[in-house]
Amino acid sequence: MHIRQGTTCTCRPSNPLPTNIVKDATSFLHMAMLFARSRNLVSSLRQNLGLSAILIKRNHSSPRPVFTNYQLSSRVFLDPSTSFRHESTAVETQPDLVQQSDHEDDAQELDFPGGKVGYTSEMKFIPESSSRRIPCYRVLNEHGKIISDRDFIPVSEKLAVRMYEQMATLQVMDHIFYEAQRQGRISFYLTSVGEEAINIASAAALSPEDVVLPQYREPGVLLWRGFTLEEFANQCFGNKADYGKGRQMPIHYGSNQHNYFTVSSPIATQLPQAAGVGYALKMEKKNACAVTFIGDGGTSEGDFHAGLNFAAVMEAPVVFICRNNGWAISTHISEQFRSDGIVVKGQAYGIRSIRVDGNDALAVYSAVRSAREMAVTEQRPVLIEAMTYRVGHHSTSDDSTKYREADEIQYWKMSRNPVNRFKKWVEDNGWWSEEDESKLRSSTRKQLLQAIQAAEKWEKQPLTELFNDVYDVKTKNLEEQEVGLKALVEKQPQDYPTGFHI
Amino acid sequence: MASLLSRFCRKLALPGSAHGSRMTSTTACGSETVKSLNLYSAINQALHIALETDPRSYVFGEDVGFGGVFRCTTGLAERFGKNRVFNTPLCEQGIVGFGIGLAAMGNRAVVEIQVADYIYPAFDQIVNEAAKFRYRSGNQFNCGGLTIRAPYGAVGHGGHYHSQSPEAFFCHVPGIKVVIPRSPREAKGLLLSSIRDPNPVVFFEPKWLYRQAVEEVPEHDYMIPLSQAEIIREGSDITLVGWGAQLTVMEQACLDAEKEGISCELIDLKTLLPWDKETVEASVKKTGRLLISHEAPITGGFGAEISATILERCFLKLEAPVSRVCGLDTPFPLVFEPFYMPTKNKASSSSSLSSPSKTHIF
Numbered sequence: 001m002h003i004r005q006g007t008t009c010t011c012r013p014s015n016p017l018p019t020n021i022v023k024d025a026t027s028f029l030h031m032a033m034l035f036a037r038s039r040n041l042v043s044s045l046r047q048n049l050g051l052s053a054i055l056i057k058r059n060h061s062s063p064r065p066v067f068t069n070y071q072l073s074s075r076v077f078l079d080p081s082t083s084f085r086h087e088s089t090a091v092e093t094q095p096d097l098v099q100q101s102d103h104e105d106d107a108q109e110l111d112f113p114g115g116k117v118g119y120t121s122e123m124k125f126i127p128e129s130s131s132r133r134i135p136c137y138r139v140l141n142e143h144g145k146i147i148s149d150r151d152f153i154p155v156s157e158k159l160a161v162r163m164y165e166q167m168a169t170l171q172v173m174d175h176i177f178y179e180a181q182r183q184g185r186i187s188f189y190l191t192s193v194g195e196e197a198i199n200i201a202s203a204a205a206l207s208p209e210d211v212v213l214p215q216y217r218e219p220g221v222l223l224w225r226g227f228t229l230e231e232f233a234n235q236c237f238g239n240k241a242d243y244g245k246g247r248q249m250p251i252h253y254g255s256n257q258h259n260y261f262t263v264s265s266p267i268a269t270q271l272p273q274a275a276g277v278g279y280a281l282k283m284e285k286k287n288a289c290a291v292t293f294i295g296d297g298g299t300s301e302g303d304f305h306a307g308l309n310f311a312a313v314m315e316a317p318v319v320f321i322c323r324n325n326g327w328a329i330s331t332h333i334s335e336q337f338r339s340d341g342i343v344v345k346g347q348a349y350g351i352r353s354i355r356v357d358g359n360d361a362l363a364v365y366s367a368v369r370s371a372r373e374m375a376v377t378e379q380r381p382v383l384i385e386a387m388t389y390r391v392g393h394h395s396t397s398d399d400s401t402k403y404r405e406a407d408e409i410q411y412w413k414m415s416r417n418p419v420n421r422f423k424k425w426v427e428d429n430g431w432w433s434e435e436d437e438s439k440l441r442s443s444t445r446k447q448l449l450q451a452i453q454a455a456e457k458w459e460k461q462p463l464t465e466l467f468n469d470v471y472d473v474k475t476k477n478l479e480e481q482e483v484g485l486k487a488l489v490e491k492q493p494q495d496y497p498t499g500f501h502i
Numbered sequence: 503m504a505s506l507l508s509r510f511c512r513k514l515a516l517p518g519s520a521h522g523s524r525m526t527s528t529t530a531c532g533s534e535t536v537k538s539l540n541l542y543s544a545i546n547q548a549l550h551i552a553l554e555t556d557p558r559s560y561v562f563g564e565d566v567g568f569g570g571v572f573r574c575t576t577g578l579a580e581r582f583g584k585n586r587v588f589n590t591p592l593c594e595q596g597i598v599g600f601g602i603g604l605a606a607m608g609n610r611a612v613v614e615i616q617v618a619d620y621i622y623p624a625f626d627q628i629v630n631e632a633a634k635f636r637y638r639s640g641n642q643f644n645c646g647g648l649t650i651r652a653p654y655g656a657v658g659h660g661g662h663y664h665s666q667s668p669e670a671f672f673c674h675v676p677g678i679k680v681v682i683p684r685s686p687r688e689a690k691g692l693l694l695s696s697i698r699d700p701n702p703v704v705f706f707e708p709k710w711l712y713r714q715a716v717e718e719v720p721e722h723d724y725m726i727p728l729s730q731a732e733i734i735r736e737g738s739d740i741t742l743v744g745w746g747a748q749l750t751v752m753e754q755a756c757l758d759a760e761k762e763g764i765s766c767e768l769i770d771l772k773t774l775l776p777w778d779k780e781t782v783e784a785s786v787k788k789t790g791r792l793l794i795s796h797e798a799p800i801t802g803g804f805g806a807e808i809s810a811t812i813l814e815r816c817f818l819k820l821e822a823p824v825s826r827v828c829g830l831d832t833p834f835p836l837v838f839e840p841f842y843m844p845t846k847n848k849a850s851s852s853s854s855l856s857s858p859s860k861t862h863i864f
Contacts, residue, residue, distance in 0.1 A: 211607075245640040254639045261606070262639035266630045272596045273631070276603020276611070283558075283585065283609075290603070302623070306596030313591055314600070469641045470676050472700040475729070475776040 133340050136387055137367060138357035142416070144424025152366040157431045163204050163361060164426045167196040167419045168437075169444050170220045173229060174392070176448040177236060181250075181396045185456060186236045188250045192217050194391030197361040197418035198323055200224055202291070202386075205368035209288035210319075211277050213261045213270040216251060217323065218293045225258040229444075233451040239458035245469070246461040268298040271307025271320065275381070278316030282379055289317035289375040291368075297328025299342050308349040311381035318381040319371045320351075323358060325390035330403040346383035358386030359418035362425070389416065460499040463489070536718040541711045544686035544719045545574045545651075548693040549612065551723045553582045556610055559647075559697070561587045563597055563614030571616060572653055572712050598624035598650060602632050605647035605702070612697055618654035618706060619666040632702040633677030646700035651693070653709035654682075655747055655797055656843060660709075661836040667746075667798035667829070672704050673775045673807065679703040680775040681728060682745040686717040691726030692772060699728060708747035715750075731778035733785065737767035740791035740854055743782055743808060745771045748795050748844065755849035764855065774804055782808065783815045790821035793854045795844050800828035825854040 109116040139152040146152075155163070174191040181189040192199055199220025206212070212221055219232065231243070235253050238246030244254060244262065254262025261270065274292035281288050298304060299322060311318040322342045326333055339345060346353030352374065356367040364386060371382040389412040393400040400409065426432040467474055467482045474482075489496050539547065553559050561578055567589040569576035579587040590597050594615055601611035615621045621628075628650070636644035656665045672680045681696050681703055683689035689707065696703040734749070735756060744752045749770055756766035767785050771777055786792050792812055794805035805826040812824060827844045835842050849855060 213603075243640045243642055244638065247640065248638050252638070254642055256639075256642040262635075262643055264631065264634070264638060266626060269599065269627060269631050272599025272627070273603035273606065275596075276600040276605075277607055278603075279600070280604050280607035280609055284607075302595055303599060303627075306591075306593045306599060309591050309593065310596045310600050314588075469637045471679075471776075472636070472644070472646060476779070477776055 128338070129340055130344075134343050134355045136355045136357045137363050138360045139362035139366060140360045140421060140425055142421060144421050144428060146362075146425070152362055153369050155362060155365060157429065159204065160426050160429070161431050163200050163365075164419075164422055164432060165440055166200045166203075166220065166224055167361070167422060168440055169229075170196050170199060170223055171419055172441060172444040173219075173223070173232065173448060176445065176452070177232075177250075178392075178396065180236075180452055185452065186250050188396055189236065190216065190251050190395035191392035192220060194389050194412060194418065195323055195325060195358065196220060197364050197422065198321070198358045198386045198388060201361040201364035202321060202368045205365045206291055206372055207288065208259065209286065210372065211259045211261070211281065211288065211290050213274045213277065213290060213292040214263055215267065215270065215293045215295055215298060215323075216263045216265070217295065219251065219253060221293075222253055222255060222258060222260045225255075225260065227253065227255055227258055227260075229448050229451045230454065231255075233448075233455035234458065237452075237455040237458065238461065239455055240461050241455075241458055242461070245465045247465075268294055268301035268303035268307070270294075271298075271303050272310055273307075274318050274320070275307050275311040275314060275316050278311060278318035278375075278381070279314050282315070282317055287376060289319055289372055291319045291321065291372070293321050293323060295328060296322065296324040296326065296333050296336055296342065297331060298322075299345070300336055308346070308351055308381065308383070312349045312351050315379050316381060317375040317379050319368065319375050320381060320383045321368070322383070322385045323388060324385055325358075325388045327390050327394070327400070327404070329394040329398060330400070332404075341385055341387075343383065343385040349381075351381050351383050353383035353385065355385045355387065358388035359416055359421065361418060361422040388418070459501070462501040534720045534722055536720050538716055539686050539719040540713050541686045541689055541707065541715050542573045542713070544690040544717070545693060545707060546576055546578075547719065547721070548690040548697075549575060549578055550581070552610065552612060552694060552697045553578060553586065555723065558608065559586070559610035559612065560604060561612045561614070562590050562601075563651075564592055564616045565589060566614050570614065572709065574651075574707075574712075575614065594620055594622075594624040595627055598627040598632070598648075601648050601650070602627060602635065602645045602702075605645035606635065606643055608647065610647040610649070610697055612649045612651065615650060615652040617664055617709075618652040618668050619663040621650075621652055621668060624650075625671070628672070628678065628702075628704065629675050633675045635677075635702075637677060644700070645702055648702040649693075649697045649699075649705055650703070651705045651707060653712070654706040655708045655710055656834070656839065657710050658839065659836065660834070660839075662833045664709075665797075665834040665839075667706075667796065669706055669745075669774055669796075670798055670802060670804045673804050675775075677702070678775065679728060679773060680706070681773050682706045682708070683772065684708070684746055684749045684770050685711070685715055687719045688726060688770075688772070690719055691724050692728070694723065695725040695728050698725065703728075706746065710747045711750075726772070729773045729776050729778055731772060731781040732770045733767060733781065734770050735766060735768035737765035737789065739765040739789055740793060741767045741769060741782065741785040741789045742793045742795065742849075743769045743771055744795045745774065746797075748797055751844065751846050752795050752849060755846040755855065758846065758850050759855050766855075771808075777808070779811055779815070782812060786812055786816045787819045790819055791825075791854045792816075792820070793825040793827060793849065793852060795827040795849055797829050797844060799831045800826055801831050803828050822854055825852045827852050 109118050139146060141147050170192060174193055177186065177189045178191055180186050195217060199218055203221040203224035208225060214221065232253065234241040235244055236250035244252060252263040254260060270292050271294060274290040278290035281290065294304065308320065324333065324341055328336060341355065343353045343355040354367055354371070356363050358364060367384055371384055374380065375382050391409060391413045423432065463486065464482065467478045470478060486502050489502060549561055553561065561575060565571055566575040566587060567579045567584070575587065590600070597613050597615065601613040604611040615624065632645050632648055636646070655667050669680055669682065672678060679696070679699060679701055681692050683692045693705060696705050735753065742752050742756065749768065752768060756768055759766050767789055769782060769785060794808050796803055796805055798804070805828055809824040809826060827849045829844060830842050832842065
């Protein structure tokens with residue numbers, strides 16, 4: 001599978017100056033006027049053609065810098081063989097984006113702190129958008145048939161079946177926990193309905209040593225890694241078996257054993273942290289990378305900018321996966337950004353990026369697997385924009401029919417369902433039957449109901465866990481407050497919920 | 503060890519150097535060598551030692567590579583390499599977020615915020631992430647290896663954005679520690695403790711003292727414990743509590759007060775969160791009066807927390823209301839700095855340190 005570094009339009013501008021006009025003009029003034037007018041025409045033509053290209057005249061004679069300018073400016077020279085720095089992270093290596101210009105000036109280059117840059121006497125604004133949106137990589141069509149035989153990483157029967165089972169399990173889990181919240185048995189829940197392919201296929205493409213920093217709509221990654229339905233239920237109930245010790249709302253899972261950082265509600269904070277994690281792995285020379293998730297809304301946060309920029313500058317092995325599901329609670333993407341989604345932002349940071357059909361499990365698998373390999377072997381960040389749709393409400397505190405059409409939701413739920421699409425492919429291969437399906441669904445449902453019943457009955461966390469882990473060791477003020485609270489609870493137990501062992 | 507050193511190895515210029523009748527000034531103590539260093543050199547020494555003793559420690563921030571705008575990181579990149587000591591992009595939320603990630607993987611990340619006035623973009627990462635990292639994960643994860651250093655406080659000409667004392671914001675956040683040294687020797691020991699403490703620490707360095715303060719600093723690796731206040735001057739009539747550069751001012755006020763026969767006990771809090779209530783409480787129970795002084799604006803400043811706590815614990819022993827001598831409730835002004843600052847004459851004129859006829863309220 002080859003990497004396409006620039007997949008924007010390949011259209012070329014028409015010859016800027018209609019030469020017959022220049023030839024036919026007799027007076028110098030007339031020629032100058034026409035020249036000026038046609039130049040304006042040309043500039044507007046070029047803008048309208050929607051060129052996303054940066055117009056640089058390539059000069060192959062000048063040697064590429066061995067050290068990046070960062071090293072030169074700080075006047076410390078390292079032996080290149082021991083340095084982790086790359087030879088070049090420059091844009092120059094992307095041939096698709098270079099335009100040939102007719103002006104002789106452009107053959108020369110200027111020296112600026114960032115390196116050599118060609119110049120042009122034509123005032124050209126890079127258009128705000130390309131004439132064509134970045135296409136979306138997909139492997140399976142909507143009917144679960146492989147579109148083209150090349151450019152995807154094959155998936156064995158064993159892996160495919162496991163992927164399907166986990167996608168279906170995630171669906172059942174979401175359904176049952178959602179209902180449990182509606183019944184008042186847990187306080188809150190948020191589903192990943194519609195995003196099962198992103199959840200499971202990305203996880204399947206990673207190695208267990210890759211450190212995952214989720215946003216909050218990726219429990220499938222944890223599920224894939226072996227977190228049990230009971231463990232999910234325990235966190236949602238905040239019982240004594242919850243690894244998080246009942247301190248956070250449901251769905252804020254975390255497991256150091258599974259290399260899955262604990263979910264936190266603030267959006268995008270995990271992105272610069274992922275850059276740090278990636279850098280740590282790089283320093284330890286581990287065959288692993290950081291993988292972090294974000295939604296379309298989260299890319300508006302400053303931490304998105306911080307995370308990508310740091311990962312790029314530090315040359316950290318990080319895979320950034322953006323789940324562009326169209327909605328940030330009630331805010332549609334048209335109210336979130338004016339760019340062509342998120343994939344185009346990668347290049348702004350010097351980060352290789354790809355847009356993938358997030359509802360195509362095979363495409364997600366291939367893209368994430370390739371991105372992961374790139375990140376680890378080349379020690380660089382990679383950005384994946386996975387296009388999808390948030391079929392469910394934002395959370396149990398949301399009713400999305402208030403801001404979007406029920407038809408729209410239904411369409412995505414039925415016709416663009418990632419689980420059904422992958423199921424068709426797996427079934428077509430003879431790897432899955434209806435019998436397998438009903439067995440899986442009913443046993444998973446049963447397991448979940450049992451897990452919920454058990455989690456509900458579990459003891460609560462002891463009261464002392466309110467005060468532990470604020471610091472590594474309980475501080476004096478916390479010891480005093482604990483003594484005070486215990487005395488109060490013992491004196492007036494009727495004012496407090498029961499079951500919290502003192 | 504540290505308290506032994508502080509009693510015997512002290513240069514005169516700094517608070518805590520004159521201990522009344524117990525004053526001794528020697529230039530060397532036992533077998534340990536000391537060197538006359540200013541604050542930024544002491545910090546630099548601490549960073550060298552930290553990086554030397556833990557190969558998994560990192561120092562980074564804006565401009566730290568060439569030595570830092572205040573010279574605190576001189577020589578580190580050359581000695582330990584650019585993989586461990588490096589410049590970052592100009593982005594405080596990125597600096598702290600990146601540091602949290604490194605620390606969460608078991609490393610020590612000593613990050614520099616160029617000036618405390620610029621720490622606010624990182625406030626979310628500090629409050630919502632670093633402070634809660636261990637607690638929210640049920641102790642499965644922690645970023646205790648994170649230390650955030652930032653120069654703070656008045657410098658004489660810093661104006662709004664090179665003079666701030668933002669410690670109060672951070673003292674309100676369970677899960678982090680806030681440490682402020684008063685002198686070079688203190689800074690080295692406290693910084694090493696902060697770096698090695700298994701909790702994220704915000705370490706504010708009084709920038710005024712970077713060059714101004716010179717002290718004999720032991721050259722070896724030593725740590726001064728956190729959350730332990732120090733009585734740097736013993737007295738019986740009034741307790742004064744402060745931190746950082748303000749202690750120099752307060753010591754002058756103490757000397758003036760002593761001329762009028764008022765015996766002052768001066769306490770360096772050192773760690774503001776979690777703070778050593780017991781030492782202050784014992785002192786106030788002895789003296790019956792408390793004066794707190796800080797550069798930060800008076801309203802909502804950390805002095806309010808100390809005042810409220812001492813009132814709760816020492817009410818019946820107090821002979822006068824708790825005094826706070828602090829900055830005014832204005833943004834830190836440029837030409838008006840001498841009027842804004844809690845100077846020694848403001849301290850001297852406060853109700854606690856003077857007779858009723860001379861009292862002013864600041």
